[in-house]
Amino acid sequence: MSKQSTKPPSGTRDFLPRDIARRRHVIGVIERVYASYGFVPIETPSYENLSTLLGKYGEEGDQLLFRLLKRRDALARVLTAGDPQEADLADLGLRYDLTVPLARVVAQYRDLPRFFKRYQIQPVWRADRPGRGRFREFYQCDVDMIGSESLIAESEVLAAVCQVVENLGFDDFTVQVNHRQLLRSMILAAGIALDAEQSALVALDKLDKVGAEGVLAELAERGIAPDAAQTLLELSRPAEADGPPLAALDRLADQLNDDDGQQAIRDLRELNTLCQATVAGRYLRFSPQLARGLSYYTGPIFELNVAQLAGSIGGGGRYDNLVGMFSNQPIPAVGCSLGLERLLLLMDERDLYPELQISAQVIVCNAGAQAEDLLLIAQTLRQAGLRVEVYPNPQVKLGKQLQYADSAAVGIPIAAIVGKDELASGQLTLKNLASGEQQTLPLSEAATQVSVWLS
Amino acid sequence: MSKQSTKPPSGTRDFLPRDIARRRHVIGVIERVYASYGFVPIETPSYENLSTLLGKYGEEGDQLLFRLLKRRDALARVLTAGDPQEADLADLGLRYDLTVPLARVVAQYRDLPRFFKRYQIQPVWRADRPGRGRFREFYQCDVDMIGSESLIAESEVLAAVCQVVENLGFDDFTVQVNHRQLLRSMILAAGIALDAEQSALVALDKLDKVGAEGVLAELAERGIAPDAAQTLLELSRPAEADGPPLAALDRLADQLNDDDGQQAIRDLRELNTLCQATVAGRYLRFSPQLARGLSYYTGPIFELNVAQLAGSIGGGGRYDNLVGMFSNQPIPAVGCSLGLERLLLLMDERDLYPELQISAQVIVCNAGAQAEDLLLIAQTLRQAGLRVEVYPNPQVKLGKQLQYADSAAVGIPIAAIVGKDELASGQLTLKNLASGEQQTLPLSEAATQVSVWLS
Numbered sequence: 002m003s004k005q006s007t008k009p010p011s012g013t014r015d016f017l018p019r020d021i022a023r024r025r026h027v028i029g030v031i032e033r034v035y036a037s038y039g040f041v042p043i044e045t046p047s048y049e050n051l052s053t054l055l056g057k058y059g060e061e062g063d064q065l066l067f068r069l070l071k072r073r074d075a076l077a078r079v080l081t082a083g084d085p086q087e088a089d090l091a092d093l094g095l096r097y098d099l100t101v102p103l104a105r106v107v108a109q110y111r112d113l114p115r116f117f118k119r120y121q122i123q124p125v126w127r128a129d130r131p132g133r134g135r136f137r138e139f140y141q142c143d144v145d146m147i148g149s150e151s152l153i154a155e156s157e158v159l160a161a162v163c164q165v166v167e168n169l170g171f172d173d174f175t176v177q178v179n180h181r182q183l184l185r186s187m188i189l190a191a192g193i194a195l196d197a198e199q200s201a202l203v204a205l206d207k208l209d210k211v212g213a214e215g216v217l218a219e220l221a222e223r224g225i226a227p228d229a230a231q232t233l234l235e236l237s238r239p240a241e242a243d244g245p246p247l248a249a250l251d252r253l254a255d256q257l258n259d260d261d262g263q264q265a266i267r268d269l270r271e272l273n274t275l276c277q278a279t280v281a282g283r284y285l286r287f288s289p290q291l292a293r294g295l296s297y298y299t300g301p302i303f304e305l306n307v308a309q310l311a312g313s314i315g316g317g318g319r320y321d322n323l324v325g326m327f328s329n330q331p332i333p334a335v336g337c338s339l340g341l342e343r344l345l346l347l348m349d350e351r352d353l354y355p356e357l358q359i360s361a362q363v364i365v366c367n368a369g370a371q372a373e374d375l376l377l378i379a380q381t382l383r384q385a386g387l388r389v390e391v392y393p394n395p396q397v398k399l400g401k402q403l404q405y406a407d408s409a410a411v412g413i414p415i416a417a418i419v420g421k422d423e424l425a426s427g428q429l430t431l432k433n434l435a436s437g438e439q440q441t442l443p444l445s446e447a448a449t450q451v452s453v454w455l456s
Numbered sequence: 457m458s459k460q461s462t463k464p465p466s467g468t469r470d471f472l473p474r475d476i477a478r479r480r481h482v483i484g485v486i487e488r489v490y491a492s493y494g495f496v497p498i499e500t501p502s503y504e505n506l507s508t509l510l511g512k513y514g515e516e517g518d519q520l521l522f523r524l525l526k527r528r529d530a531l532a533r534v535l536t537a538g539d540p541q542e543a544d545l546a547d548l549g550l551r552y553d554l555t556v557p558l559a560r561v562v563a564q565y566r567d568l569p570r571f572f573k574r575y576q577i578q579p580v581w582r583a584d585r586p587g588r589g590r591f592r593e594f595y596q597c598d599v600d601m602i603g604s605e606s607l608i609a610e611s612e613v614l615a616a617v618c619q620v621v622e623n624l625g626f627d628d629f630t631v632q633v634n635h636r637q638l639l640r641s642m643i644l645a646a647g648i649a650l651d652a653e654q655s656a657l658v659a660l661d662k663l664d665k666v667g668a669e670g671v672l673a674e675l676a677e678r679g680i681a682p683d684a685a686q687t688l689l690e691l692s693r694p695a696e697a698d699g700p701p702l703a704a705l706d707r708l709a710d711q712l713n714d715d716d717g718q719q720a721i722r723d724l725r726e727l728n729t730l731c732q733a734t735v736a737g738r739y740l741r742f743s744p745q746l747a748r749g750l751s752y753y754t755g756p757i758f759e760l761n762v763a764q765l766a767g768s769i770g771g772g773g774r775y776d777n778l779v780g781m782f783s784n785q786p787i788p789a790v791g792c793s794l795g796l797e798r799l800l801l802l803m804d805e806r807d808l809y810p811e812l813q814i815s816a817q818v819i820v821c822n823a824g825a826q827a828e829d830l831l832l833i834a835q836t837l838r839q840a841g842l843r844v845e846v847y848p849n850p851q852v853k854l855g856k857q858l859q860y861a862d863s864a865a866v867g868i869p870i871a872a873i874v875g876k877d878e879l880a881s882g883q884l885t886l887k888n889l890a891s892g893e894q895q896t897l898p899l900s901e902a903a904t905q906v907s908v909w910l911s
Contacts, residue, residue: 005507007564007782010548013501015561018574021497037838039816039845039868042476046468046593047502047550047579048522052460067503068525070546072583080542085535090545091525093465095502106470109462114865116848119473124502128527138501149848153827157846160831278828279835327462361494372608373733376615380734383492390494391612393571393604410569413494 012129012137022357024140027344028122030168031142035120038161040144043119045102048093055094057101057326065127067137069093095126099143100323100336107147108327117147118157122341136342142315145336147324152272154335155301155319160279162315162337166305167280169344170353173308176281177288180269181298181318183253184237186262187289191233193225199296201225205237206292210311237290246286247273253289265300272301297323303337307347314347315339361390363451364413366402368420368430370395375419378429378444382417385448389417407434415451467584467592477812479595482799483577485623486597490575493616495599498574500557503548510549512556512781520582522550522592550581554598555778555791562602563782572602573612577796591797597770600791602779607727609790610756610774615734617770617792621760622735624799625808628763631736632743635724636753636773638708639692641717642744646687648680654751656680660692661747665766692745702728705742720755727756752778758792762802769802770794816845818906819868821857823875823885830874833884833899837872840903844872862889870906 009015016024032042048069055063068091071079079089096102099121107113122142131137144161146154159176166174184205188198204219211219213234220230236256240249247270254266269287276282293302293316300319307314317337325332348354363382365375372395382389390413392402399418406413418430423441430441433454442450464470471479487497503524510518523546526534534544551557554576562568577597586592599616601609614631621629639660643653659674666674668689675685691711695704702725709721724742731737748757748771755774762769772792780787803809820834827850837844845868847857854873861868873885878896885896888909897905 005782006505007508007560009501009560009564010503010505013503015501015564016499017561017565017568018496018498021499036814037841037843039819039843041473041815043473044471044476046464046470047581048465048468048593050461050465053462064528067527067548069550070523070525070542072522073519076542080540083539085540087525087531087535093522095524105462105464106472109464109470110472112865113472114863115860116845118845126502138503146848151827151848151850153831153846153848153850156831157848160835275828275831278831327460359491360496364494372606373730376608376611376730376733380615386492388492388494390571390573391608393601393606393608393612395606395608405570408569410567 010137012131012135014136014138018359019357022359023345023348023354024341026354026357027169027341027348028142031122031165031339032120034165034168035144035161038118038157038164040118040120040146040161043103043106043121044123045096045099045106045121047124048095049102049105051092051094053105053327054097054101058097062097065129066097067095067126067128069095096123097127098125099123099141099338100145103143103145103147104324104326104328107324107332115148118145119147120144140341142339142341143336144338145324145334147332147334149335150321150333152268152275152301154333155272155303156275156279156281158317158335158337159276159281159285159303162305162317162339163279163281163284165339166314166344169348170351171307171347174284174314175286175306175308176284176303177286177291177306178269178272178301178303179288179291180265180301182261182265182300183257183269183289184292186257186259186265187233187236187253189259190236190257190262192229193233197223197225201233202292203294205233205290206294208237208239208290239288239290240286248287249289250287268301293318300335305339310347312343313340314343359388360411361388361413362455363387363389363415363417364402364406365389365391365417365419366399366406367392367395367397368399368418370419370421370424374424378417378419378447381444382448382451385452387448387451403432403434415454417447417451465592467586467590469591469593473814474812477814478800478803478809479796481809481812482624482796482803483597486577486620486794487575489620489623490599490616492619493573493612495573495575495601495616498558498561498576499578500551500554500561500576502579503550504557504560506547506549508560508782509552509556513552517552520584521552522581522583524548524550551578552582553580554578554596554793555600558598558600558602559779559781559783562779562787570603573600574602575599595796597794597796598791599793600779600789602787602789604790605776605788607723607730607756609788610727610758611730611734611736613772613790613792614731614736614740614758617760617772617794618734618736618739620794621769621799624803625806626762626802629739629769630741630761630763631739631758632741632746632761633724633727633756633758634743634746635720635756637716637755638712638720638724638744639747641712641714641720642688642691642708644714645691645712645717647684648688652678652680656688657747658749660688660745661749663692663694663745694743694745695741701741703742704744708744723756748773756790760794765802767798768795769798814843815866816843816868817910818842818844818870818872819857819861820844820846820872820874821854821861822847822850822852823854823873825874825876825879829879833872833874833902836899837903837906840907842903842906858887858889870909872902872906 079085200223297320298318299321302318304313304316319335321333324334365379379389416432432439534540655678752775753773754776757773759768759771774790776788779789820830834844834846871887887894
């Protein structure tokens with residue numbers, strides 16, 4: 002067979018055992034916390050009918066879908082007809098996010114709880130240009146509460162997410178919150194027409210990245226008058242970083258006087274009160290310039306940021322008009338998505354992983370015994386709860402067996418050396434490969450000694 | 457938005473919380489056992505370059521690949537050129553099994569252990585006609601030991617797999633073993649030409665399903681002379697089901713006299729000796745008619761069967777020429793694959809699942825308190841390790857809150873009812889929704905009482 006590339010496809014990754022240990026650690030923390038808040042897991046197929054996906058993510062999203070080529074007769078028909086177009090050639094698409102599948106599931110299964118608290122941790126695929134830490138296959142960790150209009154939904158989602166981030170070992174993060182109705186109220190107060198709302202929000206959302214000048218320039222480009230742009234920027238002025246968390250809210254309560262804006266302010270105050278009763282309280286900050294790009298949010302929005310990290314580690318908000326899209330009825334929803342890949346990267350940089358040994362703890366080595374003796378001893382050690390490998394080539398010299406165990410690629414800390422004479426008297430020799438220490442002891446005491454050395 | 461189907465795509469499934477609990481239980485057992493044998497996990501991307509996959513699964517396999525349509529410019533070029541064919545339109549394909557990705561990984565990462573014991577539990581996709589319990593997206597659980605020619609590899613893989621099946625709760629299963637070299641020896645002894653070997657094995661493999669007459673008919677169809685066919689069938693005659701596990705092997709040792717056949721017989725005897733030192737011993741049976749369809753096996757082969765179930769729950773063998781396909785060198789390998797979907801189905805039929813409660817254990821209900829009080833109490837109970845939901849609509853009457861908790865779709869066993877007056881004296885009321893029992897007690901004692909009721 003000719004030599005070909007054995008790299009994973011562009012934008013994807015192989016996860017070797019060490020990677021898996023880290024990913025499982027983080028996913029385990031997320032799952033345990035979400036479960037403690039009463040969220041339950043679902044999983045959906047890797048691909049959906051294209052008709053389910055198309056038109057849900059905007060034009061750019063449609064472009065980024067991975068489409069599955071039709072098969073056999075269905076493909077033959079399209080090719081025979083001649084001049085096929087992209088839309089004719091595919092019938093299925095890889096999952097692009099976890100929200101559209103959730104909406105489909107909520108519409109399909111009518112016996113779900115009325116308040117459906119679900120989490121979902123699965124890969125999604127986007128045909129983006131790979132590079133700069135961007136992947137085409139990456140995991141999303143979504144947590145959503147469906148069916149409640151109460152701010153308790155927001156506070157539970159925020160508390161769960163903050164508890165996850167705390168349990169992973171972070172303490173220098175903030176939860177910025179804002180409200181879509183408040184943003185609209187600011188836009189109206191600035192004299193910007195509502196049909197430019199989405200456009201203005203996209204520009205405002207970049208304040209962190211491009212600064213005030215940058216936002217003003219972009220607002221001008223988007224046809225918003227300089228005065229209006231300036232006013233919007235004033236209204237959405239961030240509070241002092243070390244001031245009271247709701248300082249800017251107090252200011253806006255004076256500056257805005259439409260009903261929707263005042264209601265949004267009351268919502269945010271209540272949300273703050275609720276959050277103070279949870280782990281989220283100490284991380285919460287009102288940020289009037291937080292806009293979040295996605296157009297589907299309808300109420301409070303939030304974003305999690307870690308100090309000194311550009312970009313967020315997660316975000317979400319209330320989106321009352323999306324989950325019902327397949328059910329033909331409005332269904333209230335609050336959700337938050339954590340970026341798994343970014344969390345993993347940060348934890349790596351900050352060395353936040355605990356010891357995650359997953360490979361064997363003991364290797365059973367041969368020094369003149371029968372192969373079946375090695376297997377029996379391995380069995381005994383495994384029954385004591387140890388992870389045990391048997392050196393699979395009994396002819397090899399003991400020194401080489403130990404060298405293998407101690408090599409960087411393997412790294413098994415303890416060898417159980419089985420010799421003929423010792424075995425005849427029910428004994429074996431344990432060797433601690435790090436310290437060189439060695440003990441000959443009865444087989445029945447081996448597991449205990451191994452545990453002592455491991456701890 | 458117009459009404460459209462909200463079913464998962466044909467051949468795929470949504471997994472709701474109860475399904476996930478069962479799948480995680482089984483996967484957890486598999487992972488823990490494999491880890492105890494020193495196998496470590498890897499994961500590979502959901503899709504591979506088509507060039508990696510094509511030609512590896514035979515013509516039928518190529519047909520069953522899900523191919524990803526090329527994107528943007530690459531697609532435009534193909535469509536503009538005119539008269540596109542299937543091969544021009546796709547560049548990537550969904551993973552079809554876990555063995556080809558393993559071979560790619562082994563070739564790509566040169567610092568893997570020399571004896572690489574890996575397991576991999578991930579979905580694969582096949583564009584099969586769905587139906588009759590066949591899925592287009594389904595999980596494979598592969599465990600393989602790469603790099604060893606010793607029969608210790610076979611015995612470790614077999615012991616690990618038997619331990620999994622035992623730990624899942626099965627005791628009425630068998631591991632049929634045979635040897636490819638022995639099959640070849642039988643084929644030669646029957647006077648069948650070696651170029652008909654694969655064809656004869658495919659026919660023989662159906663003995664269980666179609667009986668001796670069926671196999672003879674199929675062998676005739678495949679151009680094998682009646683005498684030869686009859687001899688092959690005699691040689692491969694199964695042993696009595698309740699006879700000694702190696703009875704048929706003793707018979708063949710007399711009937712066959714070529715070197716390869718005798719070596720295979722010695723291998724199988726040694727494998728049996730090794731397995732008797734492990735959990736696999738009591739399940740092992742030599743089955744001379746076991747052929748396993750796949751052409752890539754080179755040594756011992758095996759299959760796990762559960763009593764009264766047509767078809768197997770897993771199987772594998774030695775395949776020394778496959779893993780090296782991307783490395784341009786022979787790399788010995790032994791592996792076994794368990795069919796997760798089939799195991800799940802069987803466990804369901806036999807009611808082998810333990811209690812797998814994953815939803816909330818306590819619901820915090822409101823009887824006149826503030827919303828933030830409910831959240832505080834939930835927080836306290838969660839810190840005690842409980843899974844807690846807060847009823848998210850504090851205005852609703854208590855009776856309705858309890859009704860929700862007790863409904864079939866929700867099923868939360870215990871309610872923590874928070875009233876204004878009780879709270880003022882640091883108390884709440886716990887209600888066991890199954891028994892109706894009710895206790896008013898200090899908040900600090902609530903978690904303990906909940907644990908008593910749950911156990």
